[in-house]
Amino acid sequence: MYKEYSKYLKEKYGEKVYKLPISLKETNCPNRDGNVGYGGCTYCGDKGVGFENLSANLSIKEQLLKNKEHITKKFNAKKFIAYFQSYSNTYIPLDLFEKYVNEAVMEDIVDISISTRPDCISIEYLEVLKNIKNSYNIDITIELGLQTVNYKTLNKINRGHTLAEYIQAVNFIKSYNFNVCTHIILNLPWDTIEDTIETAKIISVLNTNFVKLHALYIEKNTILAKQYLNNEFTMLPVEDYIEKVITFLEYLSPDIAIQRIISRAPEEFTLFSNWGMSWWKIRDNIIEKMIAENRFQGRLFNYSSNKALKKFD
Numbered sequence: 001m002y003k004e005y006s007k008y009l010k011e012k013y014g015e016k017v018y019k020l021p022i023s024l025k026e027t028n029c030p031n032r033d034g035n036v037g038y039g040g041c042t043y044c045g046d047k048g049v050g051f052e053n054l055s056a057n058l059s060i061k062e063q064l065l066k067n068k069e070h071i072t073k074k075f076n077a078k079k080f081i082a083y084f085q086s087y088s089n090t091y092i093p094l095d096l097f098e099k100y101v102n103e104a105v106m107e108d109i110v111d112i113s114i115s116t117r118p119d120c121i122s123i124e125y126l127e128v129l130k131n132i133k134n135s136y137n138i139d140i141t142i143e144l145g146l147q148t149v150n151y152k153t154l155n156k157i158n159r160g161h162t163l164a165e166y167i168q169a170v171n172f173i174k175s176y177n178f179n180v181c182t183h184i185i186l187n188l189p190w191d192t193i194e195d196t197i198e199t200a201k202i203i204s205v206l207n208t209n210f211v212k213l214h215a216l217y218i219e220k221n222t223i224l225a226k227q228y229l230n231n232e233f234t235m236l237p238v239e240d241y242i243e244k245v246i247t248f249l250e251y252l253s254p255d256i257a258i259q260r261i262i263s264r265a266p267e268e269f270t271l272f273s274n275w276g277m278s279w280w281k282i283r284d285n286i287i288e289k290m291i292a293e294n295r296f297q298g299r300l301f302n303y304s305s306n307k308a309l310k311k312f313d
Contacts, residue, residue: 001249001287001290001291001295001296001297002249002258002261002290002296002297003254003255003256003257003258003297004257004258005210005257005258005259005260007257008257013079013110015078015079016075016077016079017077017079017080017081017110017111018071018075018077018079018080018081019080019081019083019113020063020064020067020068020071020080020081020082020083020109021054021063021067021083021085022060022063022064022082022083022084022085022104023054023055023056023063023085023086024056024084024086024087024089024092024100025056025057026092026096027086027087027088027089027091027092028087028088028091029044029087029088029091029117030088030091030117030119030120030160031117031158031159031160031161032044036119036160036161037158037160039158039223040158041157041158041159041160042156042157042158042222042223042224042227043157043216043217043218043219043222043223043224044219044222045219045220045221045222045269054066054067056086059103060100060103060104061103061106064080064082064104064106064109068080068108078108079108079110080108080109080110081109081110081111081112081113081141082104082105082106082109082111082112082113083113083115084100084101084104084112084113084114084115085115086115087115088115088116088117088120089114089115089116090114090116090120090121090122090125091116091117091120094124094125094128097125097128098128098132101114101128101129101132102132105132105136105138109138110138110139111138111139111140111141111179112129112132112138112139112140112141113141113142113143113181114129114140114141114142114143115143115145116142116143116144116145117144117145117160117161118144118145118146118161118165118166118168118169118170119160119161119165119169121142121144121168121169121172121173122172123172126172126173126176126178129142129176129178130176133178139179140176140178140179141178141179141180141181141209141210142173142178142179142180142181143180143181143182143183143212144166144169144170144173144180144181144182144183145159145183146163146166146182146183146184146199146203147159147183147184147185147188147214148184148185148188148191148195148199149163149195149198149199149202150188150190150191150195150198150199151163152190153188153190153191153195156190157188157224158223163202166182167202167206170182170206170207170208171206174206174207179209179210180206180207180208180209180210181208181209181210181211181212181259182203182208182210182211182212183211183212183214184199184203184211184212184213184214184248185214185215185216186213186214186215186241186244186245186248187215187216187235187236187240187241187244188216189216189233189234189235189236190233193243193244193247196244196247196248197247197248197251199248200247200248200249200250200251200252201251201303203252203253203256204251204252204253204256204301205304207253208256209256209257210256210257210258210259211252211256211257211258211259212258212259212260212263213245213248213258213260213261213262213263214260214262214263215241215262215263215274215282216235217263217264217265217270217272217273217274218235218270218271218272218273219265219269219270219271220269220270220271225271228271228272229271235272235275237275238274238275238277238282238285241262241275241282242282242285242286242289245261245262245286246286246289246290246293246295249290249295249296249297249298250295250296250297250298250299250300250301251300251301251303252297252298252301253298253301254297254298254301256297258297261283261286262274262279262282262283262286263279264279
Protein backbone atom coordinates (compact mmCIF):
# COMPACT_ATOMS: atom_id res chain seq x y z
CA MET A 1 0.00 0.00 0.00
CA TYR A 2 2.80 2.39 0.93
CA LYS A 3 6.55 2.30 1.44
CA GLU A 4 7.16 1.73 5.14
CA TYR A 5 10.22 3.31 6.75
CA SER A 6 10.82 0.28 8.98
CA LYS A 7 11.11 -1.96 5.92
CA TYR A 8 13.38 0.57 4.20
CA LEU A 9 15.72 0.51 7.22
CA LYS A 10 15.74 -3.28 7.38
CA GLU A 11 16.64 -3.51 3.70
CA LYS A 12 19.37 -0.87 4.04
CA TYR A 13 20.99 -2.06 7.27
CA GLY A 14 20.13 -5.76 7.19
CA GLU A 15 18.02 -5.76 10.35
CA LYS A 16 15.46 -3.73 12.29
CA VAL A 17 16.68 -0.30 13.39
CA TYR A 18 15.33 1.71 16.36
CA LYS A 19 15.31 5.44 17.06
CA LEU A 20 16.81 6.74 20.33
CA PRO A 21 15.40 10.23 21.14
CA ILE A 22 17.70 12.96 22.49
CA SER A 23 16.72 16.21 24.21
CA LEU A 24 18.99 19.25 24.51
CA LYS A 25 18.45 21.73 27.32
CA GLU A 26 19.98 24.57 25.27
CA THR A 27 17.79 24.21 22.21
CA ASN A 28 14.83 26.48 21.63
CA CYS A 29 13.01 27.90 18.62
CA PRO A 30 13.51 31.24 16.82
CA ASN A 31 9.74 31.46 16.54
CA ARG A 32 9.43 31.47 20.33
CA ASP A 33 12.27 33.69 21.53
CA GLY A 34 11.63 36.72 19.30
CA ASN A 35 14.28 36.12 16.66
CA VAL A 36 11.61 35.22 14.10
CA GLY A 37 8.48 35.55 16.19
CA TYR A 38 6.93 35.12 19.62
CA GLY A 39 4.74 32.40 21.04
CA GLY A 40 5.79 29.73 18.58
CA CYS A 41 3.43 27.79 16.34
CA THR A 42 -0.11 27.96 17.67
CA TYR A 43 -0.15 24.20 18.33
CA CYS A 44 3.24 23.99 20.03
CA GLY A 45 3.39 23.38 23.78
CA ASP A 46 6.14 23.51 26.35
CA LYS A 47 7.37 19.98 25.68
CA GLY A 48 8.20 20.58 22.02
CA VAL A 49 6.72 17.14 21.11
CA GLY A 50 9.16 15.30 23.38
CA PHE A 51 6.48 13.74 25.56
CA GLU A 52 8.38 10.50 26.14
CA ASN A 53 11.96 11.81 26.12
CA LEU A 54 14.39 11.46 28.98
CA SER A 55 15.45 14.60 30.84
CA ALA A 56 17.63 17.03 28.90
CA ASN A 57 19.73 17.34 32.08
CA LEU A 58 21.22 13.95 31.25
CA SER A 59 24.21 13.93 28.93
CA ILE A 60 23.84 12.81 25.31
CA LYS A 61 25.64 9.58 26.15
CA GLU A 62 23.45 8.91 29.20
CA GLN A 63 20.24 9.43 27.22
CA LEU A 64 21.41 7.16 24.42
CA LEU A 65 22.64 4.40 26.74
CA LYS A 66 19.49 4.40 28.87
CA ASN A 67 17.19 4.25 25.85
CA LYS A 68 19.44 1.74 24.14
CA GLU A 69 19.42 -0.55 27.17
CA HIS A 70 15.62 -0.48 27.39
CA ILE A 71 15.08 -1.20 23.68
CA THR A 72 17.80 -3.85 23.54
CA LYS A 73 16.21 -5.81 26.40
CA LYS A 74 12.74 -5.52 24.90
CA PHE A 75 13.50 -6.15 21.22
CA ASN A 76 17.06 -7.54 21.15
CA ALA A 77 17.93 -4.50 19.03
CA LYS A 78 21.43 -4.09 17.62
CA LYS A 79 21.31 -1.00 15.40
CA PHE A 80 20.03 2.46 16.25
CA ILE A 81 19.41 6.01 15.06
CA ALA A 82 20.38 8.89 17.37
CA TYR A 83 17.45 11.29 17.08
CA PHE A 84 17.79 14.92 18.18
CA GLN A 85 14.05 15.47 18.52
CA SER A 86 12.59 18.42 20.39
CA TYR A 87 12.46 21.98 19.06
CA SER A 88 15.06 23.25 16.53
CA ASN A 89 18.31 21.38 17.04
CA THR A 90 20.37 23.50 14.67
CA TYR A 91 19.32 26.61 16.60
CA ILE A 92 22.20 26.47 19.06
CA PRO A 93 25.76 27.86 18.85
CA LEU A 94 27.80 26.07 16.21
CA ASP A 95 30.46 24.82 18.64
CA LEU A 96 27.81 23.26 20.88
CA PHE A 97 26.09 21.70 17.90
CA GLU A 98 29.33 20.08 16.77
CA LYS A 99 30.09 18.85 20.30
CA TYR A 100 26.66 17.28 20.80
CA VAL A 101 26.47 15.56 17.43
CA ASN A 102 29.94 14.10 17.94
CA GLU A 103 28.83 12.77 21.32
CA ALA A 104 25.98 10.93 19.60
CA VAL A 105 28.43 8.87 17.54
CA MET A 106 28.51 5.54 19.34
CA GLU A 107 28.77 1.86 18.58
CA ASP A 108 25.70 0.55 16.71
CA ILE A 109 24.51 4.08 15.77
CA VAL A 110 24.01 3.92 12.00
CA ASP A 111 22.31 7.28 11.45
CA ILE A 112 22.07 10.64 13.19
CA SER A 113 18.70 12.33 12.67
CA ILE A 114 18.30 16.01 13.49
CA SER A 115 14.93 17.70 13.77
CA THR A 116 14.82 21.41 12.97
CA ARG A 117 13.08 24.20 11.04
CA PRO A 118 13.63 25.17 7.40
CA ASP A 119 14.87 28.62 8.48
CA CYS A 120 17.52 27.09 10.76
CA ILE A 121 19.63 25.50 8.02
CA SER A 122 22.97 27.03 7.09
CA ILE A 123 26.14 25.95 5.31
CA GLU A 124 28.22 26.11 8.51
CA TYR A 125 26.06 23.52 10.28
CA LEU A 126 25.90 21.33 7.20
CA GLU A 127 29.71 21.41 6.95
CA VAL A 128 29.94 20.13 10.53
CA LEU A 129 27.62 17.25 9.65
CA LYS A 130 29.58 16.53 6.48
CA ASN A 131 32.81 16.16 8.47
CA ILE A 132 31.11 13.85 10.99
CA LYS A 133 29.59 11.74 8.23
CA ASN A 134 32.93 11.36 6.46
CA SER A 135 34.91 10.76 9.66
CA TYR A 136 32.64 8.04 11.06
CA ASN A 137 30.98 6.69 7.89
CA ILE A 138 27.58 7.41 9.40
CA ASP A 139 24.37 8.48 7.70
CA ILE A 140 22.83 11.90 8.33
CA THR A 141 19.11 12.71 8.17
CA ILE A 142 17.65 16.18 8.70
CA GLU A 143 13.96 16.39 9.61
CA LEU A 144 12.18 19.57 8.56
CA GLY A 145 8.81 20.73 9.82
CA LEU A 146 6.86 22.05 6.84
CA GLN A 147 3.28 21.04 7.83
CA THR A 148 1.65 22.40 4.64
CA VAL A 149 2.51 24.26 1.43
CA ASN A 150 -0.47 26.61 1.91
CA TYR A 151 1.11 29.95 2.86
CA LYS A 152 -2.17 31.22 4.29
CA THR A 153 -2.38 28.26 6.65
CA LEU A 154 1.29 28.66 7.59
CA ASN A 155 0.44 32.22 8.59
CA LYS A 156 -2.64 31.12 10.57
CA ILE A 157 -0.62 28.65 12.64
CA ASN A 158 2.20 31.20 13.06
CA ARG A 159 4.89 28.99 11.58
CA GLY A 160 7.21 31.96 11.08
CA HIS A 161 8.39 30.75 7.67
CA THR A 162 6.92 30.17 4.22
CA LEU A 163 7.32 27.50 1.57
CA ALA A 164 10.33 29.32 0.12
CA GLU A 165 12.50 28.64 3.18
CA TYR A 166 11.61 24.96 3.02
CA ILE A 167 12.58 24.68 -0.66
CA GLN A 168 15.88 26.46 -0.03
CA ALA A 169 16.63 24.24 2.98
CA VAL A 170 15.96 21.03 1.06
CA ASN A 171 18.20 22.19 -1.78
CA PHE A 172 21.01 22.97 0.68
CA ILE A 173 20.67 19.62 2.45
CA LYS A 174 20.45 17.56 -0.74
CA SER A 175 23.61 19.25 -2.07
CA TYR A 176 25.43 17.51 0.81
CA ASN A 177 23.82 14.15 0.02
CA PHE A 178 22.08 14.00 3.39
CA ASN A 179 18.63 12.50 3.78
CA VAL A 180 15.61 14.77 4.24
CA CYS A 181 12.50 13.89 6.22
CA THR A 182 9.54 16.27 5.90
CA HIS A 183 6.85 16.61 8.58
CA ILE A 184 3.29 17.26 7.39
CA ILE A 185 0.04 17.86 9.28
CA LEU A 186 -2.77 16.62 7.04
CA ASN A 187 -5.84 17.71 8.99
CA LEU A 188 -5.15 21.42 9.41
CA PRO A 189 -8.69 22.90 9.39
CA TRP A 190 -7.84 25.56 6.79
CA ASP A 191 -6.36 23.21 4.17
CA THR A 192 -8.32 21.75 1.26
CA ILE A 193 -7.76 18.47 -0.56
CA GLU A 194 -6.03 20.54 -3.27
CA ASP A 195 -3.50 21.68 -0.66
CA THR A 196 -2.95 18.05 0.27
CA ILE A 197 -2.22 17.15 -3.35
CA GLU A 198 0.10 20.10 -3.91
CA THR A 199 2.01 19.28 -0.72
CA ALA A 200 2.61 15.73 -1.98
CA LYS A 201 3.74 17.04 -5.36
CA ILE A 202 6.22 19.57 -3.99
CA ILE A 203 7.73 17.08 -1.56
CA SER A 204 8.09 14.57 -4.39
CA VAL A 205 9.73 16.85 -6.96
CA LEU A 206 12.23 18.02 -4.33
CA ASN A 207 13.28 14.37 -3.84
CA THR A 208 12.53 14.23 -0.13
CA ASN A 209 13.62 10.84 1.21
CA PHE A 210 11.13 10.37 4.03
CA VAL A 211 7.82 11.79 5.23
CA LYS A 212 6.21 11.93 8.66
CA LEU A 213 2.46 12.45 8.62
CA HIS A 214 0.76 13.95 11.65
CA ALA A 215 -2.84 14.36 12.68
CA LEU A 216 -3.27 17.71 14.39
CA TYR A 217 -3.76 17.32 18.13
CA ILE A 218 -4.61 20.16 20.46
CA GLU A 219 -2.27 20.41 23.41
CA LYS A 220 -3.57 22.11 26.53
CA ASN A 221 -2.44 25.67 27.32
CA THR A 222 -1.53 26.51 23.72
CA ILE A 223 -2.78 29.28 21.45
CA LEU A 224 -4.54 26.61 19.39
CA ALA A 225 -6.27 25.30 22.51
CA LYS A 226 -7.66 28.76 23.24
CA GLN A 227 -8.90 29.08 19.64
CA TYR A 228 -10.46 25.63 19.84
CA LEU A 229 -12.31 26.41 23.06
CA ASN A 230 -13.54 29.67 21.49
CA ASN A 231 -14.91 27.70 18.51
CA GLU A 232 -12.71 29.65 16.08
CA PHE A 233 -12.30 26.54 13.91
CA THR A 234 -13.72 23.05 13.57
CA MET A 235 -11.68 19.86 13.56
CA LEU A 236 -12.14 17.72 10.47
CA PRO A 237 -13.87 14.33 10.90
CA VAL A 238 -11.60 11.29 11.08
CA GLU A 239 -13.01 10.13 7.73
CA ASP A 240 -11.62 13.30 6.13
CA TYR A 241 -8.20 12.67 7.64
CA ILE A 242 -8.18 9.13 6.28
CA GLU A 243 -9.15 10.35 2.81
CA LYS A 244 -6.47 13.05 2.89
CA VAL A 245 -3.80 10.53 3.88
CA ILE A 246 -4.73 8.20 1.04
CA THR A 247 -4.91 11.03 -1.51
CA PHE A 248 -1.55 12.35 -0.30
CA LEU A 249 0.03 8.92 -0.71
CA GLU A 250 -1.44 8.48 -4.19
CA TYR A 251 0.27 11.66 -5.41
CA LEU A 252 3.49 10.99 -3.51
CA SER A 253 6.53 9.51 -5.24
CA PRO A 254 6.69 5.75 -4.57
CA ASP A 255 10.38 6.17 -3.69
CA ILE A 256 9.63 8.15 -0.52
CA ALA A 257 9.48 6.09 2.67
CA ILE A 258 6.75 6.88 5.21
CA GLN A 259 8.16 7.18 8.72
CA ARG A 260 4.78 7.73 10.34
CA ILE A 261 1.22 7.78 9.04
CA ILE A 262 -0.35 9.36 12.12
CA SER A 263 1.00 10.95 15.30
CA ARG A 264 -0.03 10.36 18.90
CA ALA A 265 0.02 12.36 22.12
CA PRO A 266 -0.77 11.49 25.74
CA GLU A 267 -4.43 12.09 26.57
CA GLU A 268 -3.63 13.98 29.75
CA PHE A 269 -1.80 16.70 27.78
CA THR A 270 -4.45 17.29 25.13
CA LEU A 271 -7.96 18.62 24.54
CA PHE A 272 -8.22 16.71 21.25
CA SER A 273 -6.14 13.83 19.96
CA ASN A 274 -6.93 11.37 17.18
CA TRP A 275 -10.71 11.66 17.60
CA GLY A 276 -10.52 9.63 20.80
CA MET A 277 -9.26 6.62 18.83
CA SER A 278 -6.01 4.69 19.11
CA TRP A 279 -3.46 5.63 16.45
CA TRP A 280 -3.14 2.05 15.25
CA LYS A 281 -6.90 1.78 14.68
CA ILE A 282 -6.79 4.82 12.39
CA ARG A 283 -3.76 3.36 10.62
CA ASP A 284 -5.60 0.08 10.12
CA ASN A 285 -8.63 1.94 8.72
CA ILE A 286 -6.37 3.73 6.24
CA ILE A 287 -4.88 0.44 5.04
CA GLU A 288 -8.26 -1.28 4.83
CA LYS A 289 -9.69 1.56 2.72
CA MET A 290 -6.66 1.53 0.42
CA ILE A 291 -7.00 -2.20 -0.14
CA ALA A 292 -10.77 -2.05 -0.66
CA GLU A 293 -10.48 0.78 -3.21
CA ASN A 294 -7.26 -0.43 -4.87
CA ARG A 295 -5.38 2.74 -4.00
CA PHE A 296 -1.65 2.86 -3.28
CA GLN A 297 1.33 5.17 -2.92
CA GLY A 298 2.38 6.67 -6.24
CA ARG A 299 -0.80 5.67 -8.11
CA LEU A 300 -1.22 9.27 -9.33
CA PHE A 301 2.48 10.10 -9.49
CA ASN A 302 2.23 10.99 -13.18
CA TYR A 303 3.14 14.67 -13.10
CA SER A 304 6.47 16.18 -14.15
CA SER A 305 7.95 19.24 -15.82
CA ASN A 306 7.56 17.66 -19.27
CA LYS A 307 4.01 16.41 -18.80
CA ALA A 308 2.65 18.53 -21.68
CA LEU A 309 5.18 16.98 -24.11
CA LYS A 310 4.20 13.35 -23.51
CA LYS A 311 2.28 13.14 -26.80
CA PHE A 312 5.52 13.64 -28.76
CA ASP A 313 7.29 10.70 -27.13
